[in-house]
Amino acid sequence: MKNFNDSLSEIGNKLLASESIYLFPHVNMDGDTLGSAVAICKALRNAGKECWVLIEDDVVLYLKFLDKGYCTYDQDKIKNPDICMCIDCADIDRFIKRKEKFLRGKTTMCIDHHFTSLHFADYNYIDPTAGATGEIIYDLLCEMNLSIDQEMGEALFAAITTDTGNFQYSNTTRKTHIVVGNLYDIGIDANKVSVEIYENVRLEKLLIKCKGISTMQVFADGKAAIAFVTQNMLSEIGATIDETEGIGEMLRSISGIEISAFLKEENSTTIKVGMRAKTYGNVAKICEKFGGGGHIKAAGCTINDTMEAATRLIMEEIENQLND
Amino acid sequence: MKNFNDSLSEIGNKLLASESIYLFPHVNMDGDTLGSAVAICKALRNAGKECWVLIEDDVVLYLKFLDKGYCTYDQDKIKNPDICMCIDCADIDRFIKRKEKFLRGKTTMCIDHHFTSLHFADYNYIDPTAGATGEIIYDLLCEMNLSIDQEMGEALFAAITTDTGNFQYSNTTRKTHIVVGNLYDIGIDANKVSVEIYENVRLEKLLIKCKGISTMQVFADGKAAIAFVTQNMLSEIGATIDETEGIGEMLRSISGIEISAFLKEENSTTIKVGMRAKTYGNVAKICEKFGGGGHIKAAGCTINDTMEAATRLIMEEIENQLND
Numbered sequence: 213m214k215n216f217n218d219s220l221s222e223i224g225n226k227l228l229a230s231e232s233i234y235l236f237p238h239v240n241m242d243g244d245t246l247g248s249a250v251a252i253c254k255a256l257r258n259a260g261k262e263c264w265v266l267i268e269d270d271v272v273l274y275l276k277f278l279d280k281g282y283c284t285y286d287q288d289k290i291k292n293p294d295i296c297m298c299i300d301c302a303d304i305d306r307f308i309k310r311k312e313k314f315l316r317g318k319t320t321m322c323i324d325h326h327f328t329s330l331h332f333a334d335y336n337y338i339d340p341t342a343g344a345t346g347e348i349i350y351d352l353l354c355e356m357n358l359s360i361d362q363e364m365g366e367a368l369f370a371a372i373t374t375d376t377g378n379f380q381y382s383n384t385t386r387k388t389h390i391v392v393g394n395l396y397d398i399g400i401d402a403n404k405v406s407v408e409i410y411e412n413v414r415l416e417k418l419l420i421k422c423k424g425i426s427t428m429q430v431f432a433d434g435k436a437a438i439a440f441v442t443q444n445m446l447s448e449i450g451a452t453i454d455e456t457e458g459i460g461e462m463l464r465s466i467s468g469i470e471i472s473a474f475l476k477e478e479n480s481t482t483i484k485v486g487m488r489a490k491t492y493g494n495v496a497k498i499c500e501k502f503g504g505g506g507h508i509k510a511a512g513c514t515i516n517d518t519m520e521a522a523t524r525l526i527m528e529e530i531e532n533q534l535n536d
Numbered sequence: 537m538k539n540f541n542d543s544l545s546e547i548g549n550k551l552l553a554s555e556s557i558y559l560f561p562h563v564n565m566d567g568d569t570l571g572s573a574v575a576i577c578k579a580l581r582n583a584g585k586e587c588w589v590l591i592e593d594d595v596v597l598y599l600k601f602l603d604k605g606y607c608t609y610d611q612d613k614i615k616n617p618d619i620c621m622c623i624d625c626a627d628i629d630r631f632i633k634r635k636e637k638f639l640r641g642k643t644t645m646c647i648d649h650h651f652t653s654l655h656f657a658d659y660n661y662i663d664p665t666a667g668a669t670g671e672i673i674y675d676l677l678c679e680m681n682l683s684i685d686q687e688m689g690e691a692l693f694a695a696i697t698t699d700t701g702n703f704q705y706s707n708t709t710r711k712t713h714i715v716v717g718n719l720y721d722i723g724i725d726a727n728k729v730s731v732e733i734y735e736n737v738r739l740e741k742l743l744i745k746c747k748g749i750s751t752m753q754v755f756a757d758g759k760a761a762i763a764f765v766t767q768n769m770l771s772e773i774g775a776t777i778d779e780t781e782g783i784g785e786m787l788r789s790i791s792g793i794e795i796s797a798f799l800k801e802e803n804s805t806t807i808k809v810g811m812r813a814k815t816y817g818n819v820a821k822i823c824e825k826f827g828g829g830g831h832i833k834a835a836g837c838t839i840n841d842t843m844e845a846a847t848r849l850i851m852e853e854i855e856n857q858l859n860d
Contacts, residue, residue: 273791378702379716380734382727386720389713392703396710403706410704411789411814415754418790422746430739465735466742467597490735 218335220348223321224356226335230294232262236314237299238306239269243374243409245300246275248323248349251367252299253282255358264289268309274412277405278367287313295319298333300345302326323348343381343388346371350391365400370409373402420451424459424474430466431527432534437463438527440475440483440519453478464488470534471495473526475519483515483522487530498529542659544672547645548680550659554618556586560638561623562630563593567698567733569624570599572647572673575691576623577606579682588613592633598736601729602691611637619643622657624669626650647672667705667712670695674715689724694733697726744775748783748798755851756795756858761787762851764799764807764843777802788812794858795819797850799843807839807846811854822853 227233235253237245249265256263265283287310296317298304301324304311314320320333325348327340342348346368353360360368372392376384379392396402420441428439441456453476463472471493476484485502487495489509496511502525504513515522551557559577561569573589580587589607611634620641622628626648628635638644644657649672651664666672670692677684684692696716700708703716720726744765752763765780777800787796795817800808809826811819813833820835826849828837839846 373703378704379697380702380727380730384726386717389717389720393710393713393717396713402708403704406704407814412791413789415790418749418786422749425742425746426750462742465737466739467736490731 216331217337217339220337220352220355223323223335223337224352226319226321227256227261227295227297228259228356230261230319232290232293233264233295233297234290234293234313234317235263235265235297235299236301236307236310237265237267238301239308241267241269241271241275242300243275244344244346244371246271246278247367247369247371247374248345249299250278250280250282251346251360251364251371252297252349252353254364254367255353255356255360259356259358262290266310266313268307273414274409275370277408278370280363293317295321297321297323299323299349300325302329304330304332323352341385341387343383343385344372344375346375347388347391350394360395360398362399362401365395365398366402366405369395369400369402370405373406374409414451414455416449416451417455419449420446420455421459421462423449424456425462428463429527430469432471432531434468435470435534436472436527436530437466437469438473438475438523438530439463440477440523442477442519443479460486460488464490471498471530473530475522475526477519478514481516481518483517483519484512485515485522485526486510486512487526493533498526498533501529540655541661541663544661544676544679547647547659547661548676550643550645551580551585551619551621552583552680554585554643556614556617557588557619557621558614558617558637558641559587559589559621559623560625560631560634561589561591562625563632565591565593565595565599566624567599568668568670568695570595570602571691571693571695571698572669573623574602574604574606575670575684575688575695576621576673576677578688578691579677579680579684583680583682586614590634590637592631597738598733599694601732602694604687617641619645621645621647623647623673624649626653628654628656647676665709665711667707667709668696668699670699671712671715674718684719684722686723686725689719689722690726690729693719693724693726694729697730698733738775738779740773740775741779743773744770744779745783745786747773748780749786752787753851754790754793756855758792759858760795760797760851760854761790761793762797762799762847762854763787764801764847766801766843767803784810784812788814795822795854797854799846799850801843802838805840805842807841807843808836809839809846809850810834810836811850817857822850822857825853 235249237249253263267283296314321335322333324338325342325345329338424441430437460474472488474486489495494508499511499513502513559573561573577587591607620638645659646657648662649666653662748765754761784798796812798810813819818832823835823837826837
């Protein structure tokens with residue numbers, strides 16, 4: 213384990229000298245981990261390498277367009293890989309079911325942009341200033357002099373646009389836009405990618421979001437909003453608990469709302485709470501009171517009580533902070 | 537009236553030689569028209585000019601942060617303006633209540649990016665390849681050697697990000713990203729702008745959207761979706777008919793849906809229909825059958841009948857096209 217960065221040129225040279233490479237996206241794949249992996253997978257195959265993206269969970273609906281024969285669940289597709297490289301993984305638990313295989317790579321590598329990244333591989337390149345790991349993969353491919361075609365460019369666009377919240381999050385930089393400008397030069401159809409990603413919402417997801425919103429209460433003089441989803445509501449609609457993602461952000465997006473709380477019923481006595489703040493609120497502080505934590509503007513906790521009781525407790529604590 | 541473009545340098549020189557300028561954003565102001573106007577207004581004031589953004593409608597909630605003393609309703613603020621310049625207006629009806637004042641400018645100018653723009657001013661610069669008028673204003677300010685500060689940069693970012701659908705619409709180009717990359721160099725806080733614009737949703741708007749979605753019917757083997765909003769629903773919630781904007785796009789975003797239709801009750805016998813297609817559908821063709829029209833992927837029509845009858849008619853025509 214190292215505490216410093218290897219250079220992209222060292223990493224690129226090692227990749228070019230190898231014959232077989234397994235790429236490891238993190239579990240619960242998002243656009244950045246999979247888009248980045250697919251782009252470099254195709255580039256390495258074009259360079260004559262045996263290369264696969266080794267996965268442990270299914271590719272979600274909105275990312276299926278990325279996998280044109282790159283992903284495999286088969287840990288024996290490559291028996292003794294020269295290189296095992298993980299992508300967008302801050303620690304080794306992000307690919308826990310594939311960890312043994314990763315460590316059996318003759319050389320291990322990690323390319324990531326999380327500032328908490330642990331430098332657990334033989335070669336590590338961690339750039340927390342990158343908006344997305346896709347930006348680093350773009351630089352790596354340029355460093356290796358591997359040409360980026362439209363398909364790779366679109367995979368990198370998918371990586372970058374999803375991880376930067378369509379260029380709206382504060383991790384977006386000048387560099388982000390410059391890289392994407394260069395991808396346009398390659399001839400990417402960004403709008404096509406965008407339709408694949410954003411116009412591929414499960415009906416049940418849209419319905420559970422609206423159902424959740426319908427439970428909303430606004431309180432603390434219009435400065436806070438709270439809403440919930442129960443197991444009954446989920447099963448009525450046929451939605452999964454993951455599909456409630458985004459409700460907290462929708463609540464926060466209301467004019468005047470500083471703090472939002474969204475409560476998910478895991479079971480009749482376990483309530484998962486996600487909280488968001490807009491500008492001056494500190495939801496980590498509130499969640500810590502319930503044994504949880506997180507960031508100032510995004511935090512969470514678990515309350516072992518009924519939905520009704522949890523709602524009351526959370527509303528009280530939010531009022532306390534906002535009236536301080 | 538001219539049918540060709542004047543150059544940005546001619547326009548810039550004329551502006552620099554003038555003393556007083558009225559800027560005309562279009563009615564129903566959006567981020568592009570107002571962000572562009574505010575940016576150039578401040579630049580011209582910094583250059584010693586008397587300059588105002590002359591408006592006829594209120595600045596909407598999510599754009600209020602842009603107006604730090606630039607906008608006025610007062611048509612006599614400048615009695616005899618040297619230059620009247622409209623921004624993001626494809627024709628003169630886009631500022632109909634201010635048209636007389638516009639035409640009384642000693643020189644009139646139009647900066648726009650709509651391909652239908654009519655070249656109705658003395659000086660016209662129309663670039664339909666620009667993702668937003670904000671991109672052109674950026675070039676114009678550079679051409680004029682006027683420095684762009686953080687506030688102007690953020691106004692231009694607001695213009696560009698809103699008009700390109702956060703860089704997802706097909707009007708986004710390499711140039712769009714290069715301009716925004718340059719705005720980052722100036723030190724804009726894009727995320728702050730984004731919070732102002734997107735986390736400033738009227739509560740009633742969120743509620744009417746969910747109410748509309750709750751009326752959804754999926755038909756044509758899961759390839760089409762239809763929903764509606766009535767005057768009763770609007771008044772129950774206290775939402776305006778404009779706040780139903782975006783429901784058609786939400787319906788289209790569902791996986792498998794090719795065509796969406798959203799019906800708004802103007803009154804008991806007038807139904808406004810907005811239709812959207814995702815990839816291969818042609819909604820202009822359907823809307824033409826009802827005397828309407830538009831683009832292949834976004835069109836509209838009006839049906840003078842009850843909501844029930846209009847819904848039936850529209851569903852039939854969508855089924856016809858999808859079964860063809």
